[in-house]
Amino acid sequence: MYCRQPLRTIETIDDLHYNLQLAVELEFSTLPTYLQALYSIKEGSNTIAYSVIRSVIMEEMFHLTNAANVLIATGGSPALNSPEFIPIYPTFLPDNEKWFEARLLKLSPQALMLFLAIEMPGDLVPISMITIGKFYENIEKGLKYLDEKMGADLFPCGTLDKQIEHKYYYGGGGIINKVTNLDSALFALNAIIAQGEGAPNKHWDPDKSFPLEDTTGIESGDHQLFMQPRELSHFYRFNELKKGRRYVLGDSHNSGPTGPEININYDDVYNLKPDPQSGDYIHYPELEEMNFNVNVIFSRLLDQLHLAFNGQPKTLETAVCTMFSLKEVIQILMRNPIPDNELGEYAAPTWEYLSPEERTLSSIR
Template identity: 40%
Template sequence: MALEHATIPTYLTAYYSIHSATNSDAAHIIRVVAVEEMLHLTLAANVLNAIGGTPDLTAPGFVPSYPAYLPDGEDDFTVDLRPFSPEAVETFCKIERPGKAPSGSSRLVRASDNGRPLLAASPTAKGMRFYSIGEFYEEIIEGLEKVAADDPGLFCGHPALQVGPEYFYSGGGTVITVSDLDSARRALRFIAAQGEGLDSGIHDADGELAHYYRFRQLQLGRYYQVGDHPDAPSGPPLSVSWDDVYRLKVSARLADYPAGSELAGAARKFNADYEAFLALLTKAFNGKPDLLQDAVWYMFRLRDGFNRLVRNPLPGSDGLHAAPTFEIPNAVGPGPDAARTAGGTAQAVTR
């Protein structure tokens, strides 16, 4: 859940940095992915609830301190809060990049694998990384399989805690309720496939593009069609204007705002609103699933808070504009320096 959430602030920052009535193709792609990350977050919550866990998006460390490493152990790039730009899209592609190990036994590999970027640290095997995010999910599935084989009562969660498809709809898929090993497998593999296109390729069985290839369209300037090679989309041209964007200060912090200024107040107000959004999601995942629709609406209601910041220059920043900081009291995790340690990474994975 921490992994799925960590992508949402970076996608929203890029989305709201785009000038109104411009870059409609890019804005649509980013917005759809952000909504589908909410779907992934919900699926992960359903799995956690199914095995008797308690989702808590307000827990200490749940929100990363940007710039940050993703909380699944990736350490060859950081995720920033930056405006829509080639650099932002490159990061999006790294977040969603595909990768399948040659075999299950090679899912865990040494971090020094000839300099090849490897993802997801193992909390139990020091110096090892998972081959990819998709393989990270496969390892979770394998773990569930092994535990379920010895513990028939693994899936002990109350059915009332499940968020059903009637509470969340996105054009990219519906919620899967989890009650047993089979439904848990389907939920987790759906997340990996929709993000990376791991097993289904560019398009899934419903003809939807995986997130990685949605973002690749922005880099290649053209839409994919069914049957296209991954590096050669043949659909209509996709127009991108990199200049029609507010030049935000990358990964701004509250300390960057003049003390007592209106912008500082707006940044704190935004963080309070985002904290309320996380609290609303936590309630939705703990027995009040009808609140999930309100939470999705609330996520885009944050637009007003974004606009109060991104449309205004930040004093002392050479013309750069202000931006939300996503600093949530008591819920913000360590930054990338702390995450470099094996212990910090293990805590992030197991949190």
């Protein structure tokens, strides 16, 4: 991670770029945590948990794209292809939330607690505690300040072709709009806050019913962001899993979910080693090589994403193909028990960026 500092007022364009780069890192750093749990689910089991976590992951990638588009629109360049871009887990999130650590865990009650912390609405924690929503609100404040101070210079010409278009996005809620001015920049950031915490304004009433219809239909990803009455925010989607029930019409934050039961069978999950490090496989060359292969493909993905956000948006298509390959090699790794492990744990990826030189097999031998 780049140097972490407490939230501070954004007064210059450099401050803004620094915070938007942090935002890109923040969004990305949630992905290994969510993906580890998602892929730990055995084939064909826990389908509701699978689709809920997957839907959140799709939208985290949407958030990353929105943050990157605002960064590009204000003349910055997102940086994704370096070892520093990826934290070593367990880790504090890059927005300096110090009250929990993101980890790499199989799907478990403990993992769901962590997911709730990541998506925690700002209104549910003391004012001094940073949440992702508060982090973005600070950026929004900075954007407004700089827009007033710099006027049209805040959004220089020539960035439109570098931004990511909506056509690359599917499988989640929200629309990717290109950022051209303050309004479109705020729209992009508001989408992140609304989807994650689901409480984007200060006049929030915990007893007020959610805008739900008869069914909660959390899988729907096709509604436009602010016209999607059936989609819950990430926090409440995860809360459904934790409580083992759906939210239905009339439910509020304080009532909790009172709808149909959601069954999660934690036995139908690969017992992954928590927070794995590459050193864990040093005595098992075959696992070491498989984890290495995962990291090679993961590194290639980061290179491609870096290009996609730095003037070659079409590379995103290639990157999506690499995401599918990554899923495949991760699942192959995760089905392997670690030999001689007393806890019966399974191998899991370590999510490391390798430089091109490190990507030759000889580097691990």
